Amino acid sequence: MPFIKEIEKYRSLSIVGLEKNTGKTECLNYVLSRLSGSNKQIALTSIGVDGENTDAVTKTHKPEIEVYEGMIFVTSEMHYQKKKLVAEVLDVSTQSTSLGRLVTAKAKSSDKVIISGPADSMAIKDLIAQMNKFDVDITLVDGALSRKSLGSPAVTDAMILATGAALSANIPQLVYKTKYIYDLISIKAVDEEIKDCLLPIQKGVWAIDNEGNLTDLKIESVLLIEKAKDRLFKKGNRIFVNGAITDKFLNFLKVQKQIKDIEIIVRDFTRIFASPETFYAFIKRGGRIKVLQKTKLIAVCINPVSPDGYCLNSDDLKQALEEKLNLPVYNVRELSGH
Amino acid sequence: MKLRTAISQVKGLHYLMESMQLQSSLGKRYLLDTYMMYQANEINQELDLVERTYTIREGKKAGLISKIQTKLMQVRDIKGSLKNIQSNSILDDIELFEIKSFALVSNAILKLQNEFETTLIEIPDLNHVISILDPENNSVPSFYIYDAYSKDLAITRKKIQELKAARKLDPEMDLGAKLDILENKAAEIEAEVRTQVCENIYPYSNDLEKALNQVAHLDVIIAKAILADNMAFTRAQISESTTEYKAMFHPQIKEALALSNKKFQAIDIKLNQSVCFITGANMAGKTVILKTLALCQYLLQFGFFVPAQSAHIALVNRILVSVGDDQSEQNGLSSFASEMVKINEMVEASINKENVLVLVDELARTTNPTEGRAIVNAVAEIFNENNTLSVITTHYSGLNKTCRKLRVKGLDKEFKPGEINKNNINDYMDYALVEDDASWVPHEALRIAEILGINQQIIEKANKNLLAKS
Structure with a gap:
């Protein structure tokens, strides 16, 4: 059971894609499916809107986020109304996002949900802190690394990075770019x-x-x-x-x-x-x-397939990254047996 | 007039609202939507509540107030959901959740209130609403269409779960339309249940509305009592004729002075149903007196305690203020013109024998002194004839002798040259008011200008001019 034990050490974890279609959602679904068996109370939210059915940019298939019975999830009112699973409303925020207020709910059955959350770092930090109220052990945040985003996933204690062929179809180039982000994440914190x-x-x-x-x-x-x-x-x-x-x-x-x-x-x-x-x-x-705020990178997930269909050799990519990063690297597709 | 409007006109009022410890946004809305009160019994009713809360906070049961405040923090403004109930529409899960969590916290507050000797504010019991929305008797503020509402729903949901579990084990399994049919069925039953739940709640919409208002009112009452305590306010007595304050102070200025370790000198003032001049040196706090009088009047008539040691206040229907710090350029009028427009409104109110409080700072100061003095006396005469409760500050001498005059004592202590400067002038200034029947006004402008350290040439030349005149 790779990196799940590691995740359980942290109060909050963000899963971040280096580029669209680097397999972030699949990685998140994998983590959720593994955590569904644990006795920890899990909460799930997102920075801004995420979890759309198809990728708005490239129109490729994008897996929805599977929420398991007993998990808590936070999403906007609009997406809450669209949910298919049975869920119990626990809280409604007083402040509104562009998609309505944020609803905190506990899943009473398992199914896919569209997750959207607060847009800026402060609000995400507050939200994670508020999860205490519902005895949450770990809050997962579907994050984005974007200059356009006001919300930084660095507010979470730990992070998983998703990288892949969508970032670059050339292995040395892909490794170089990923290593750069890794180096940035590894920058030391101040006293x-x-x-x-x-x-x-x-x-x-x-x-x-x-x-x-x-x-x-x-x-x-x-x-x-x-x-x-x-x-x-x-x-x-x-x-x-x-x-x-x-x-x-x-x-x-x-x-x-x-x-x-x-x-x-x-x-x-x-x-x-x-x-x-x-x-x-x-x-x-x-x-x-x-x-000021440092997050701990605990694993890197790779998606060797790019949105235009190009496919890198998964093992070569894994090996190249592991050598450079000194971190466990996984291909989530292989792990979940698809 | 709503408090919302008054706040935008009176800066001191805005400051006090900001200092209030309202626990819910509901309370804040309620407070801002409060209407100014004109009836003594109405005001006294509100003040009774504030006073009772004030007394409770000093006694053994003070802890209960904090407990109620903690509960008030959890209150959400369910105005929107309530509107949907009143119009008999079907509510979604989020709205039903809001109703339920409000009902729970409202009942919790009701229960806490029962521990007082008598209830502070009557809140309807929402037990029926809670039992409708809590079929599993959890008393937890959360909601969904529970299995307990319908056996059929429970069975259908179970079947869906089983199908999904089976598919998970064997992803190749062909479920056909089975799952869809079941999911549709579940959705249908949920809709039926939701309709039923809503229909059961409709009869309680009045109770909910009342509870919402009363809970908000309670929040406001407690915040008013705490404000009174923190700022050393007192309950004013409503008087039939004279308005009289003992040790009246301006809370915002007092706090600002306290920050730099200075003391605000509270003053006594008594006003009859007629005009009263206030004279005194510059920097003697005349404007502050007017602002405080306006603030106190508003506070009382919005049901607050007032900043004074004791107060007897006559109620008025309108407060008319001219304190010349507004943006007259914006409406294209000169400062004199915009002042005259305001004064005209006051004079008309006076002639119509309206029950108003009129406060004018340095009337006609922006024109020549000869005509200025004539205007001051004319306006004062009208206020006097019509028994209009009014205060006019002025630097003009030769005021109408039949009008009452108060003078700020000012710099009447002995001091050496150079002893006073602009930083310590407040310590030497005596802000107390004394009755004054002299026809002259204090001439201290040059002395104060000197203390403020303005260019010596001005002082010398001005003094020379004065000598030449006399």
Whole structure:
């Protein structure tokens, strides 16, 4: 029973696809089917809308999410009405999403459900915390890694990554891209003390001096770094950036003479939008980067089939990834015997 | 007037609403939809409730109030679902869940209230509604079309489960249309049950509505009592003629001063059914007095305690305020024109002998002093003739002698030059009001300007001008 025992150690787990059609939903269904036998109380939700019948972009078949009797699931009012299974309403949120209020329900029979959830990180965090009320042991989050998404799956304690031919049809390229995300997820977290100070800050660029004092550098965004170059290092080399980290910003830092003393802090790994080349170059020059919220990657799932029908050799891909990542890699299709 | 409207006009009121510990969004809506009250018995009824809650919180059963508050936190506003019941439509599971969870928490509050000597607010017992929605007697706030509603449904659901389980074991198995037929049947029975459940609930729609209102009212009463306690408010007595405050204060300014370790000097003021001038130096708190008077009047007539040590307040039908800090440019009028429009409304109310409270800050200050003084005296005369409860602050001297005058004591303590600056001026200012029959007003503008540290040239030149005149 691979990685299920590992999952049971965490309070929350997100399952994230590196690209559409990398087998995230199948992976989620696999995890759910294995957890259905455990005596832990499971809850399931999603970041934004997910679980549509067919993929809206490529029109390929997309498996729905199977919820098992006894599991708790959170979905929007609209999708709740469409459900086929028998379920008991436990709660209705006061706040509304674009698809109506969020309904928390307990499945009284097993069937497929369309799961949609809150759209932003704070709301997901709150939701996971609220699951305590219903004695939930593990909350699973159907997540997305998208620049368009306000919700970051990094708010969960643990993560499973789904990757596959949809990301790249070339094994070395696929491994390189996946390894990059793996490296981002592995970025070290800051000390708890600093974390508590910085977490509530929702915008801006801040400097942290050696005594731990915070100064707002009055820089709206590092996207405008050109205009604020002179101010950036006024209060020291440790900088907390609330928004996105881009190529431009890392390239700017890379050429500073004190590069070895520079430490950048970001909210979580999803805020790094830089290309792998730039990121690695920054690290190589001695720059350091840390995150406030760190999640633990516990496994990688692969889907060797791409949406246009191209199929990679599953064993080769698995082996190549395992060598690079030092993590268990699974082909969920093979595991669930399809 | 609804409180919602009053809040948008009176800043101090908005601040107090924000400070209130309302536990439910339901309570908040109820409060904002409260109408201003004009009848003494109506106001006293509400104040009685607040006072009783206030007393309970000081006694042995204070814990019960916190327990009720915890329950109030769980109350959801089921206005939408209630509307559907009242129009006899069929409710979905989510709406039925809302009704059930409300009924459960409402009954829990009812039970807690029974522990008081007498009930604070009557809430209808919703036991019947609960038993309709809780066929398995779990008393848990959750809902679905339970198997217990229909044997047929239970059997059909079981068959569906069995079929699905069989298919899981043998994915090749051909179920044909069997599963579909069963699922349709289950859906049909569910619909029948839902209709029946709703029909059983319809007769209780009035009870539900009443409970919803009363629970909201309870939330408001408790929040009012806590506000009164936290801010040291008192219950005002409703008076027939004079309005009199002992140690009246402005809660928002008091709190702001407390933050910088300063004290708000509460003041006493007595108003008759006629006009009253308030004179005094700049920075002597005249505007604050007007704002506090308006705030207190609104608070009382919306059923709150008021910020004072004691208060006797005459009820009015309208409160008319002109405090010149509104955006007159926006409607294209000069500050003088927009003031005159407001004053006109007040004067007309006065001539019509309306029962109003009129508060005017520095009447006609934006025009020349000669005409300004004439306008002030004319307006005051009209208010006086018509016995209009009104307060006018002014810097003009030569005021009508027949009108009552109060003066802020101001900077009457001895102090050395340079001892006072703009940061400590509040400590030297005596904000108390005294009766005054002199025809002159305090001339302290230059002294205060000097304390504020404005350019010395202005002071010197102004003094020279004054000397030249006399």
